[in-house]
Amino acid sequence: xxxxxxxxxxxxxxxxxxxxxxxxxxxxxxxxxxxxxxxxxxxxxxxxxxxxxxxxxxxxxxxxxxxxxxxxxxxxxxxxxxxxxxxxxxxxxxxxxxxxxxxxxxxxxxxxxxxxxxxxxxxxxxxxxxxxxxxxxxxxxxxxxxxxxxxxxxxxxxxxxxxxxxxxxxxxxxxxxxxxxxxxxxxxxxxxxxxxxxxxxxxxxxxxxxxxxxxxxxxxxxxxxxxxxxxxxxxxxxxxxxxxxxxxxxxxxxxxxxxxxxxxxxxxxxxxxxxxxxxxxxxxxxxxxxxxxxxxxxxxxxxxxxxxxxxxxxxxxxxxxxxxxxxxxxxxxxxxxxxxxxxxxxxxxxxxxxxxxxxxxxxxxxxxxxxxxxxxxxxxxxxxxxxxxxxxxxxxxxxxxxxxxxxxxxxxxxxxxxxxxxxxxxxxxxxxxxxxxxxxxxxxxxxxxxxxxxxxxxxxxxxxxxxxxxxxxxxxxxxxxxxxxxxxxxxxxxxxxx
Amino acid sequence: xxxxxxxxxxxxxxxxxxxxxxxxxxxxxxxxxxxxxxxxxxxxxxxxxxxxxxxxxxxxxxxxxxxxxxxxxxxxxxxxxxxxxxxxxxxxxxxxxxxxxxxxxxxxxxxxxxxxxxxxxxxxxxxxxxxxxxxxxxxxxxxxxxxxxxxxxxxxxxxxxxxxxxxxxxxxxxxxxxxxxxxxxxxxxxxxxxxxxxxxxxxxxxxxxxxx
Numbered sequence: 001x002x003x004x005x006x007x008x009x010x011x012x013x014x015x016x017x018x019x020x021x022x023x024x025x026x027x028x029x030x031x032x033x034x035x036x037x038x039x040x041x042x043x044x045x046x047x048x049x050x051x052x053x054x055x056x057x058x059x060x061x062x063x064x065x066x067x068x069x070x071x072x073x074x075x076x077x078x079x080x081x082x083x084x085x086x087x088x089x090x091x092x093x094x095x096x097x098x099x100x101x102x103x104x105x106x107x108x109x110x111x112x113x114x115x116x117x118x119x120x121x122x123x124x125x126x127x128x129x130x131x132x133x134x135x136x137x138x139x140x141x142x143x144x145x146x147x148x149x150x151x152x153x154x155x156x157x158x159x160x161x162x163x164x165x166x167x168x169x170x171x172x173x174x175x176x177x178x179x180x181x182x183x184x185x186x187x188x189x190x191x192x193x194x195x196x197x198x199x200x201x202x203x204x205x206x207x208x209x210x211x212x213x214x215x216x217x218x219x220x221x222x223x224x225x226x227x228x229x230x231x232x233x234x235x236x237x238x239x240x241x242x243x244x245x246x247x248x249x250x251x252x253x254x255x256x257x258x259x260x261x262x263x264x265x266x267x268x269x270x271x272x273x274x275x276x277x278x279x280x281x282x283x284x285x286x287x288x289x290x291x292x293x294x295x296x297x298x299x300x301x302x303x304x305x306x307x308x309x310x311x312x313x314x315x316x317x318x319x320x321x322x323x324x325x326x327x328x329x330x331x332x333x334x335x336x337x338x339x340x341x342x343x344x345x346x347x348x349x350x351x352x353x354x355x356x357x358x359x360x361x362x363x364x365x366x367x368x369x370x371x372x373x374x375x376x377x378x379x380x381x382x383x384x385x386x387x388x389x390x391x392x393x394x395x396x397x398x399x400x401x402x403x404x405x406x407x408x409x410x411x412x413x414x415x416x417x418x419x420x421x422x423x424x425x426x427x428x429x430x431x432x433x434x435x436x437x438x439x440x441x442x443x444x445x446x447x448x449x450x451x452x453x454x455x456x457x458x459x460x461x462x463x464x465x466x467x468x469x470x471x472x473x474x475x476x477x478x479x480x481x482x483x484x485x486x487x488x489x490x491x492x493x494x495x496x497x498x
Numbered sequence: 499x500x501x502x503x504x505x506x507x508x509x510x511x512x513x514x515x516x517x518x519x520x521x522x523x524x525x526x527x528x529x530x531x532x533x534x535x536x537x538x539x540x541x542x543x544x545x546x547x548x549x550x551x552x553x554x555x556x557x558x559x560x561x562x563x564x565x566x567x568x569x570x571x572x573x574x575x576x577x578x579x580x581x582x583x584x585x586x587x588x589x590x591x592x593x594x595x596x597x598x599x600x601x602x603x604x605x606x607x608x609x610x611x612x613x614x615x616x617x618x619x620x621x622x623x624x625x626x627x628x629x630x631x632x633x634x635x636x637x638x639x640x641x642x643x644x645x646x647x648x649x650x651x652x653x654x655x656x657x658x659x660x661x662x663x664x665x666x667x668x669x670x671x672x673x674x675x676x677x678x679x680x681x682x683x684x685x686x687x688x689x690x691x692x693x694x695x696x697x698x699x700x701x702x703x704x705x706x707x708x709x710x
Contacts, residue, residue: 185594286600291628376639446655
């Protein structure tokens with residue numbers, strides 16, 4: 001045994017003499033960090049890096065089978081799902097790893113922001129971090145494209161329409177994005193190059209720069225109210241803190257990173273095993289119009305924002321908002337490089353973060369339900385509640401049929417079923433008089449198309465008589481008070497009134 | 499001997515260069531720097547020369563719209579009944595052998611008269627999703643963000659800023675042909691149009707339709 005140990009030592013020395021990495025690694029591993037940074041709040045960065053490694057490994061494994069050709073990509077994914085043993089699991093781990101990575105990167109950023117960790121001297125660490133975030137999202141989007149199903153195809157289409165709004169060079173940018181005039185073979189090839197070479201290469205390089213700066217500048221100390229950052233004194237204060245109350249990074253803080261990373265990896269594995277891989281959805285044939293494209297989870301909020309923008313705001317918003325957002329993120333450490341780090345004394349920062357989080361949550365939730373989209377099958381598939389038709393006259397029944405057949409149901413729900421683009425009509429008769437309904441049906445207005453050309457006068461009459469019956473039992477329908485008054489109390493002079 | 503072998507191991511090489519420069523005098527050193535600069539300049543020059551073809555290669559897909567487009571037949575013009583809107587699909591004229599299904603393109607053909615057609619792209623003018631035609635209500639509806647268009651392609655409601663995109667068409671012999679080959683978008687098929695109070699205009703349309 002001692003002989004083996006000795007020969008092991010000799011081999012180690014042989015390599016060390018040539019590689020000379022022991023010194024730098026020891027420095028990095030044993031550098032002192034403030035005791036209170038050994039916290040569960042400081043584990044997200046390392047978890048993001050672990051997930052990046054997972055994505056690289058699973059990505060390479062998937063590339064062993066995946067065919068980056070528009071004609072074959074979709075088939076090869078189905079073969080991965082159904083024929084290659086555990087191919088589905090590898091795809092699932094890669095997809096869930098992507099979701100987790102986006103989530104962990106966002107949480108990491110929120111934590112860094114909340115803890116004021118971007119302040120002097122860590123401004124550049126934040127800046128590189130912003131680019132890491134953008135690249136992570138870039139990976140998520142290009143990854144969605146490589147899935148090359150209908151969602152991928154039409155998601156790219158949305159990219160085309162966004163780029164095409166750029167003044168003057170829009171057309172050229174679209175050609176560059178697609179590699180040609182349409183989404184086709186050349187498009188998938190270039191997104192493969194982006195997803196597999198360009199973005200991950202840059203991402204890995206920037207991630208190493210990011211980690212390098214974290215090691216060189218030291219981990220941000222736990223923010224204490226009243227302990228202000230000043231450029232003139234901070235470094236000395238930090239050094240004193242690590243000197244007096246520091247512990248070696250390994251094992252003091254690192255064991256929590258290890259445990260959290262393992263937990264995240266386990267969570268990815270469990271999600272992959274339970275929920276399975278993402279798609280592929282329908283085949284990427286653009287002549288199939290029976291499709292309801294939706295972006296992947298990280299981009300749902302954009303999908304929601306784009307449907308709520310008024311038409312006049314679309315182009316300016318789409319072109320300017322991303323630039324402002326990125327510029328705002330990059331500006332954070334330069335606008336507030338000194339001062340308080342503690343969230344107890346940074347109400348604006350806390351409020352800003354909370355607003356962004358709530359806004360993101362609301363838009364994402366909306367995009368999961370898409371209340372703005374017509375329900376394409378509601379007119380033919382959704383049933384009318386029986387009580388609405390029980391004592392209906394033939395005219396009312398005819399109106400109910402027209403209501404379904406003319407796709408009104410695609411946007412208006414009755415009995416809780418149907419589209420949500422327009423208001424639910426269960427109690428429409430209490431809100432509108434028959435004349436108002438007639439006017440609205442014929443002329444449309446707001447978000448409602450005008451049906452004047454598409455409905456004959458008898459059809460409109462039947463439809464309105466059906467809508468008139470839609471009111472709760474104890475609640476009378478709306479009526480025109482002036483008409484009633486005129487009927488019950490004819491004006492003097494009788495028929496001569498104009 | 500032992501000193502030399504230890505040198506590169508332990509100490510940085512910086513001071514040695516200084517020593518060497520002390521020994522060799524400023525003229526020798528400045529010549530070295532000049533040569534270094536020449537090396538950098540040479541690399542820059544070669545890099546630039548190589549960058550030109552690389553940039554040209556990268557920009558290869560950027561071409562005039564017209565060079566991508568050509569006339570495609572949608573079949574017999576008499577196959578489209580007057581007053582109806584039909585979904586058709588055709589092979590994109592600009593293809594590569596590995597395009598697979600992506601070179602299937604769809605369009606809606608609306609025949610208004612004997613020789614009068616409107617051929618709509620299926621792409622919503624908002625963000626390009628495929629709109630669906632509902633003949634019962636004579637509306638195109640978009641599944642993505644809720645854009646709706648009338649039968650003539652004009653905007654009815656939702657976020658689109660304009661009506662549906664149309665292809666140029668002509669009748670050659672019996673064939674209906676369209677000028678296709680490019681994914682329609684706001685940068686090529688048409689520019690943005692201002693919508694002046696859609697409610698009002700559609701209201702007038704509706705009235706007229708009702709009276710007529």
